[in-house]
Amino acid sequence: MQKDQLLTRRRALIAGAAVLGAVGAAGTARVLTADPAGSPVRAPVAGGPQARQALKPSAYRLEPMTGFAPPRRTPGKPAVRREPIMRVSGRGRTMVLTFDDGPDPRYTPSILRTLRKHDVRAMFFVCGEMAVDNKDLLAEMADDGHVVGNHTWTHPLLTELRRSEIRSEIARTSDVIEDAYGERPVWFRAPYGAWNRATFQIGADLGMEPMAWTVDSLDWTTPGTATIVDRVEEGAAPGVVVLSHDAGGDRSQTVRALRDYLPELLDSGYHLTVPHRQDS
Template sequence: MTHLLLAFGLIAVLGITPAYRSQVPAPAPRSAVAAKYVYLTFDDGPGPTYTPQVLAILRRYGVKATFFEIGQNVRKYPSVTRKVHLQGHSVQNHTYSHPDLRKVSAATFRSQVQSADRYIRAQTKVQPRCLRPPYGGVNPTVRRRAAALGKTIRLWTVDPRDWSRPGTSIITRRVLSSVRNGSTILLHDGGGNRSQTVAALPTILRTLKARGYTFRLVPC
């Protein structure tokens, strides 16, 4: 009995855990639970009216987004693109003039992408690595040509069709009812009157944050 007590005392002193205790799994730390996140994206900018309004709202809520910009708009409003970049958002390629890339020649495809790259790079000093084909127009040829230019195609999973101006409440409802962990949300800051999108944005951001979502830049 004395030897047994001494053995247990030695175990306690040395901090050795008996083998039978190692079979009980430790509870998973809270940090191991994956955080919920979404990717917020804006197409068809930049523009002098709605892009700055979108930027102001994103700044107010501390949210970063990815802007897929049209090269000819960057050419017209270079300071707006520069502002997008300086505020910590990602600026990526949405072609130069918004054609359906499934319907253009190889030379036109290359020109559309490289021209947009050039104007974006002039304002951000960063080479766009992602391409969002207009209209979501993708086929094997588009994918092959994009890859040859070093571009990763990024589309979306949540489309509230805000470009059709269905109403602020409808845009908000369509986004919030469709979002899942890892969703990519498509909105527009250019290409027409985007006042409904701007009006819907605060509620979208506030609600998603309340649901525990964080916002990430599209990996490019």
């Protein structure tokens, strides 16, 4: 399958996955945080009253984050969760930017340059079939201190696969990440946000925590750069995880949007960072 055909396939699957994604990533009873206490909190609805508060100017800028380089040891296996992590905690107005489906040599390098310009770390949930041909980009992510997570090999709807197939999709991708990035991933994101008990169990057995998102930029629909910027800025709030894509189709709007909203978020006092996984 050609890389540019991913968007067509995913558009066909997205309708069926939407219900599963809502149940697995947003419709569960509670939302977990990545802080040591692990206290469940309710995630703000993207675009809701809290999220639409106007951005306020601030002199606060992101401080250098040399402490967020990839870990140099292998954490223990996490507990099996029943719902994915959707929010993170941290000092001040902390947010996390995440990019799915890459790396793609047409768009990922531009995203990396923008993040580097502003000294910001992000999370990249990569697909094995993309990563295997672009290992240099994973190495670049490691050098810049970004976190690389597992997004399966071919981006399938995992809830329709047998357990052996789910494990193969995830394990093969972890192998490629370890080879190119230097560490096995400790975060996992199910394609389409479609989770079930098997995905949680297998992900945990392979040493990964499940990460979903709070704010969906819907950039894969190519709604226009300004619309993507508005969605991210209106959804900005402490603890949110923003979903965007650096592959799977034409991501030029995503690239341009990041250049616009990232400095605005920083000027408004947001601390763009990456989470630490807590050992079990």
